[in-house]
Amino acid sequence: MIELWEATVHAPDGAVLVHPVTATLTERRVAVVGANGSGKSTLLRLLNGLLLPTSGSVRVHGRDTATDGPAVRRDVGFVFTDPEAQILMPTPREDVALSLRGRVRRKADDDAALAVLERFGLAAHADRSAHGLSAGQKQLLALASVLATGPRVLVCDEPTTLLDLRWRTHVDRLLADLDAQVVTATHDLDAARRADRVLVVDDGHVVHDGDPDAGVDLYVARMTAGKLR
Numbered sequence: 054m055i056e057l058w059e060a061t062v063h064a065p066d067g068a069v070l071v072h073p074v075t076a077t078l079t080e081r082r083v084a085v086v087g088a089n090g091s092g093k094s095t096l097l098r099l100l101n102g103l104l105l106p107t108s109g110s111v112r113v114h115g116r117d118t119a120t121d122g123p124a125v126r127r128d129v130g131f132v133f134t135d136p137e138a139q140i141l142m143p144t145p146r147e148d149v150a151l152s153l154r155g156r157v158r159r160k161a162d163d164d165a166a167l168a169v170l171e172r173f174g175l176a177a178h179a180d181r182s183a184h185g186l187s188a189g190q191k192q193l194l195a196l197a198s199v200l201a202t203g204p205r206v207l208v209c210d211e212p213t214t215l216l217d218l219r220w221r222t223h224v225d226r227l228l229a230d231l232d233a234q235v236v237t238a239t240h241d242l243d244a245a246r247r248a249d250r251v252l253v254v255d256d257g258h259v260v261h262d263g264d265p266d267a268g269v270d271l272y273v274a275r276m277t278a279g280k281l282r
């Protein structure tokens with residue numbers, strides 16, 4: 054469960070990037086939609102304490118991101134739009150194994166890492182350079198490594214943007230089947246309609262919070278009518 058109470062984000066120059074948001078997210082699948090630069094990523098970064106609200110609070114499973122950041126981040130996995138930001142090791146196998154084992158290296162984890170990579174179509178690349186992967190493969194690796202940590206909540210910032218149709222479908226299914234709560238910022242409106250709850254962000258304001266179809270319809274109407282703030 055994620056609880057935002059009057060959570061607000063100001064830029065250093067005082068501009069309001071996220072206007073006060075109060076919401077209790079209990080649904081398993083929550084989608085966040087909005088135009089480029091509307092504040093989706095900023096809102097998502099609040100959810101694991103990557104960014105702290107400048108006023109108000111954010112709690113995950115009862116823990117405040119401001120006072121209990123490390124514990125929150127153990128529970129909340131975050132998949133960035135740019136996979137380069139989270140590939141830490143030279144090869145895919147090592148990257149996933151690091152997530153599985155923490156700091157102690159064990160052969161069993163290297164084998165388990167290969168099984169994880171298999172699920173993401175990356176087994177053949179397990180021992181090649183992670184930075185030599187294609188953009189879509191890097192996105193799959195970033196997702197595989199985060200899922201290997203077994204998060205209770207997964208926050209994804211446009212996780213399928215770089216993927217071809219086959220892998221987008223695969224990742225959509227995989228996310229749908231996870232036990233973890235998943236909060237996703239997405240420009241894929243069909244995926245947003247399949248969520249349990251949709252938040253629409255417009256110029257830092259949450260202008261809809263609730264029914265997915267109504268939210269996506271509102272977003273499309275605002276975009277096509279040019280009624281962005």
Ligand SMILES: Nc1ncnc2c1ncn2[C@@H]1O[C@H](COP(=O)(O)OP(=O)(O)OP(=O)(O)O)[C@@H](O)[C@H]1O
Nearest residue numbers: 064065070087088089090091092093094095096238
């Ligand atoms: N540290 C910061 N200082 C000033 N402005 C910022 C800062 N971080 C983000 N912004 C601005 O806040 C706004 C929202 O950015 P954000 O990345 O949250 O948008 P987004 O909805 O995720 O966009 P996209 O769909 O393009 O990824 C943008 O105008 C961005 O330039």
